[in-house]
Amino acid sequence: MAVTVVIAHRARVAGRIIGERVVAYSCRRQVHTESQIDESQEVVRETAWTPHTGGKKSGRNFIDRMRCTAIGGSGGNGCVSFFRDVFVPRGPADGGDGGSGGDVWLEADSSETSLSCVKQWLKARPGSNGRGKSMHGARGSDITIKVPQGTIVRQILVENKEARTEDPGLGADRSSRFLADLETQMARRAEDKASLFVHYPRWEDRNDVSNIRLPAEFKAFRWAMANAPPLSADLTSHGQRVLVARGGLGGMGNPHFIGAEDRQPHYALRGLAGQTRVLDLELKTIADVGLVGMPNAGKSTFLRAVSNAHPKVAAYPFTTLNPYIGTVAYDDAAQITVADIPGLVPGAHRNVGLGHAFLRHVERSRVLVFIVDVSRPEPWRDLQMLRDELDLYRSGLSARPSLVVCNKADAGDVARRNFEAWRLIAPDLNMVPVSAMLGKNIRKATHAVRQMVESSRM
């Protein structure tokens, strides 16, 4: 059976054939794509995760989806110490508390354009341990990671394997199984409790901490950590921040455990571990207008003509490999943002061409501008294909307010005839003939777009 690779990335693609399956690795987008074709149907699958590429910021490392792990700094341990002085051999407890661990924050920044600056492990600093003479440990410093505006943060819930209970044996009857369970639970609880404490040197055996009441603040923190709701945030505006992993609470020093029975506690609490969260970051660019078109239709040329952006323009398909954002400035100081994305080809929803993953960058645009090359035969078919691909990505997406820009209207009689025929076929379609290359009729298009953006804001 013949096996074909459907991937049309212009980037370097290394592939290896395993049986009837072709596994291809695209170096450009770091997307691991697996294609398999059988006689009846085509199956193309893209793994959801783009691995980290080492923090480089260049355009080739554009990343719009990644997974990372945020770990709050652990709290410093409380200290076991006693006041000592000349003629004071057994002074009162004076151990300081440990400092809390640092927090991990994500912050939207308008100067960031890609998630490639985000590392896979985001770790905040731990708090310092408490010391004698009631000296409390310093708080661990927070870390703030800048992400582009439009980043969606979701927590991935990882299964807790420890939650599974052990089976005491097949032969055990119900009551003995219940008792065995209870015993293991009690032993585990005592063990867990003992592991929460630090001891004065060589006092481990003498300290029985099983009856010690843990401080309410400590219990409340542990409860809050265990019952924290799954994180989900959308960082849409510049400076918006979200706390993704809280630092652990610092342990309490031994003065907290002075009681009626024990005036000289030889133990203190350890700091708690920081929160760990596995995060899925997805960048969905926020622009007022999204440009959608086939490769070579002139999207980038149009963006150059209307805005301050300078995307690369060339006479071959897939010139644009990453989204570009430009700002259109009007005479009365009004501004709208326009996103140019790589071209779509028939079957983009099956990952043909560069796939439709880039459509996430126009998904939030209120207005869509279809750039159609009017010098191609039957350009209305191209528009239908674009609309179909949008709907296959997200149903109803093509129903957004839209303008059809009939580009390359300067390309001779063919373009003019096609445009006139199109007018007859679809008299109600919102169309503007332009020549992005020569800058003709651009003002008409930009004003039509502005009207649509403003009416969609109302």
Ligand SMILES: Nc1nc2c(ncn2[C@@H]2O[C@H](COP(=O)(O)OP(=O)(O)OP(=O)(O)O)[C@@H](O)[C@H]2O)c(=O)[nH]1
């Ligand atoms: N004659 C003519 N050519 C144009 C016009 N607009 C763009 N072109 C040419 O069409 C070719 C493709 O233009 P691009 O702007 O790179 O097209 P694109 O849609 O961004 O293509 P991809 O980035 O590959 O998706 C270039 O050679 C442009 O010079 C136009 O209005 N008239």
Ligand SMILES: [Mg+2]
């Ligand atoms: Mg382009």
